[in-house]
């Protein structure tokens with residue numbers, strides 16, 4: 293009985309002692325998480341200080357005015373705010389129109405969410421943030437794609453559902469896999485993977501392009517290629533090498549790949565799309581053929597950069613620079629309601 297328990301423990305990877313390498317990695321990861329939490333707390337404090345400072349400035353400004361001047365200033369701010377809200381609501385209406393149209397005739401792009409068991413909690417969180425970002429970018433496109441989330445289950449689904457407004461997104465959410473969802477069109481499925489031999493030269497409206505929903509710090513090299521081969525579906529890689537030399541691997545993040553596809557749908561120009569989306573620091577004069585895969589540290593930097601940009605644009609959308617305390621509060625409530633996260637700005 294005891295022996296059986298022992299064997300069970302030995303076969304359970306969670307109870308096995310970690311190798312030195314794994315311990316080092318875990319420590320690095322923990323330090324990274326702690327640093328991230330610390331930064332988050334600092335940013336929150338800074339935001340509170342800024343809001344307080346602005347409120348004081350506004351009150352001081354009002355205090356130095358006559359009753360009539362004060363009323364005039366308040367009214368002009370209110371008018372400004374009303375115009376801004378009106379503009380925002382108009383933009384929202386147009387966005388809904390574009391996304392609804394894309395449902396019928398837009399390019400189908402799938403994010404394959406069947407890899408959640410291979411990701412840590414924070415990697416899943418990062419993927420959810422990337423999806424949120426992709427949805428926002430797609431909404432701003434003049435020719436949006438029709439986005440699908442397939443294999444949407446478990447923690448990933450829970451985290452997605454926690455996003456404010458997610459249930460109203462104009463997107464297809466499927467619990468089942470893309471193979472089941474598109475069982476009638478298997479020949480039209482094209483898995484995008486940096487490991488493919490086939491180079492994508494055009495986007496074919498009749499095809500369904502699949503992007504692996506994976507934030508793996510490149511632990512799972514070749515996993516999407518293997519999956520597509522096993523399923524007997526077509527694969528293709530982005531034609532990065534034709535237009536750009538990279539300082540590291542050509543494996544991009546989910547949001548970068550989707551943003552490139554969206555840019556291409558608008559411009560029909562790969563070069564422009566790559567140069568607008570791929571960060572400068574990932575480009576190089578060196579021959580991309582000789583480049584190494586992204587290591588964990590670079591991936592972390594990439595994620596950190598994404599977090600920074602996303603936060604900055606969230607902050608911008610919430611910015612109450614020209615509002616008084618009360619309006620600022622209303623503005624924040626409004627942006628909460630209208631899902632501030634959907635309006636996140638551009639990444640890299």
Ligand SMILES: C[S@@+](CC[C@H](N)C(=O)[O-])C[C@H]1O[C@@H](n2cnc3c(N)ncnc32)[C@H](O)[C@@H]1O
Pocket residue numbers: 483484485486502503504505506507508510511512513514515516517528529530532542543544545546549
């Ligand atoms: C962070 S990568 C995941 C890398 C993963 N190890 C794999 O084997 O796919 C996220 C997804 O973006 C897509 N992707 C990344 N770089 C690409 C490239 N150069 N060409 C085509 N698709 C790419 C792939 O669908 C990939 O699964």
